Amino acid sequence: MTDDDDDDFEVTMVRPPNRIKDKVTLGGKITGDGFDEELLKEAEAKAAGLHDEFLEAADIDIDKLKNACRQAETDSARRAEHLKTVERLAHDIKGYGSNINYDLLTAFADSLVVFLRMAEMTDAIKTKVARVHVDAMGLVFSRQITGKGGDLGAQLFAGLRQTTAKFLGRG
Numbered sequence: 001m002t003d004d005d006d007d008d009f010e011v012t013m014v015r016p017p018n019r020i021k022d023k024v025t026l027g028g029k030i031t032g033d034g035f036d037e038e039l040l041k042e043a044e045a046k047a048a049g050l051h052d053e054f055l056e057a058a059d060i061d062i063d064k065l066k067n068a069c070r071q072a073e074t075d076s077a078r079r080a081e082h083l084k085t086v087e088r089l090a091h092d093i094k095g096y097g098s099n100i101n102y103d104l105l106t107a108f109a110d111s112l113v114v115f116l117r118m119a120e121m122t123d124a125i126k127t128k129v130a131r132v133h134v135d136a137m138g139l140v141f142s143r144q145i146t147g148k149g150g151d152l153g154a155q156l157f158a159g160l161r162q163t164t165a166k167f168l169g170r171g
Contacts, residue, residue: 054099058093058096061092065138068089069086069127071085072123072127072130076124079124079127083116090110090116090137094106094109094110094113097109100146102141102145105137105140107157108157111133112129112130115164125167129167132163133160
């Protein structure tokens with residue numbers, strides 16, 4: 001490329017419009033900087049209502065989870081089917097656990113889902129590991145252990161990891 005080639009093309013800067021303010025102000029419906037205290041209060045009230053719905057769903061889903069795990073333990077002919085139900089319920093709980101400040105519940109549900117999907121072992125062993133997870137999840141929910149659960153949460157999490165590692169041949 002020579003200096004003469006520089007004259008052959010033209011550079012044009014394109015600056016698309018910044019639409020963030022439009023989004024924050026709902027296209028100009030909210031005046032000012034986009035903060036509307038009434039709208040915030042309304043959103044907080046809706047979130048509080050969802051919190052209660054998630055708590056109710058967790059109560060129901062944990063009961064279903066316990067039942068599906070019990071069925072996996074007792075119905076060996078349909079164990080794989082029951083484990084799929086356990087996996088689906090754990091996945092659902094994982095999805096909303098942190099929304100209700102049950103971080104341990106979310107972590108245990110995630111661990112269970114990953115284990116059931118990834119572990120290459122018999123369904124009988126998967127059922128034993130599922131039982132440990134389900135019992136831990138039931139304990140967290142019944143004792144209302146929110147957040148990370150402090151020292152008790154750390155102990156429960158360590159015990160769950162140790163049990164899972166044992167069945168994976170790593171402990």
